[in-house]
Amino acid sequence: MKRLNLLLGAALIAAGMTSCKTDTEQMAEQNIDRYESYVDSISRLDATERTSNWEAIDAEYNARLAEAEAALADAKDSQNAETRINDSKTEYENVKTETQNTVKETQGNALIVSYFGPNNMVGSDLNFDWVNKDNILSVYQNFVDTFEKNKDTYSREDFDQIKVWYEALDARKNTVEKEGLSSEDNNAIAKLKLEFAPKFKWERMTAKGEENKEAKEEAAE
Template sequence: MSNYIKLIFTVAFVSTTFVSCKNEEQEHAKRAVEEYNKYVDSISRIADSEALANWESIQIDLDKAKAKAEVSLERVSDKKALQSSVDKVSTKYDAYKNHLLAQKQKEKALRRKNTIRTALFGEASLTNDMKFEWVNKRNILTVYEDFIETIQENKYSYSREDWDEIKALYEALDSRKNEVEKEGLSNSKNNKIALLKMKFGPMYAMYRLGAKSDKNVK
């Protein structure tokens, strides 16, 4: 075999090998992107509660899948379409992540709200409409006393959002008091409640102003 023929054969072999490697890397990148997409699709079908409970491990696995896809793209020349797919999947994931974090924040706020209500009113039933139907002329003074005393003891620990919840509860309790007065609330109890109410306004104005927002704390 002449040197010229050998040269042609060698060039042809190298070119074929190069194309083969190039195609293999392209397929590898394509599979990595598909795996990343499938992973995001699979976690988005999980119930929010389950996803939040396992969020740390989910995020670690997803970061690995994304990194694998992005590294594989570095090895291919024709990556425009694949990069576009990765970007779309990442956008989908970010939307899902933001949704989960919003749900987490809502649950946290609800737990905090329930904690405050329990601290102020014990285990008494307090529905979302805050009608205070269990408050009557016999126990209303005690309810106000416990309410003000608890606030005084914890005034430095409340956030602005906590104070807003407390004010809403206070106003709802006052509405109930108007109903209880019609049931025959004694003047003695009414006067004592009036003194307690005089403590709330200044306390709310002063300590809410100095309180931090939950967002700032975060």
């Protein structure tokens, strides 16, 4: 009787261990499934929804990824589970790159609009033919005012882009001067340029210095 009880006890323990192992495997499978499903759901979102909620999406993704990777040790088929996770990682990185490019494009367009208005989307060809003797002073004035208002929010890339636009606008001014630009407007533009140039140089240099410092601090961590 005692032996039978011992055998039954051993069987119950073994069954309990098997059940726990099965539950653990099921939990691992669920976590990996949740991770895959989340990545799939992100892929199905439209670009606008992704970009407007990207920080929350990325935070949730990292939490789901951590769960899935922690589940690898308990997965019944760890090799297959790892392949599934890696495939979803690749899918997510593709979506992330696409989203970041969309964000940059959106921000770039917003920057253009802030400097030149919605009807003058300056492209890579830097075409400023729309600037003439009648509107060039207002273009310069808006350029200087916009910079003054937003200079503390610009990245190094923004400063570089603004520099390119400013130099192209100056080149256009040389042409406009020959097309009848009034001396009054010309003098007003010269005053704006005198105000803008040193301020822009300082802000751009400071922004680059801060970004280099941050990059060094991140590399040291």
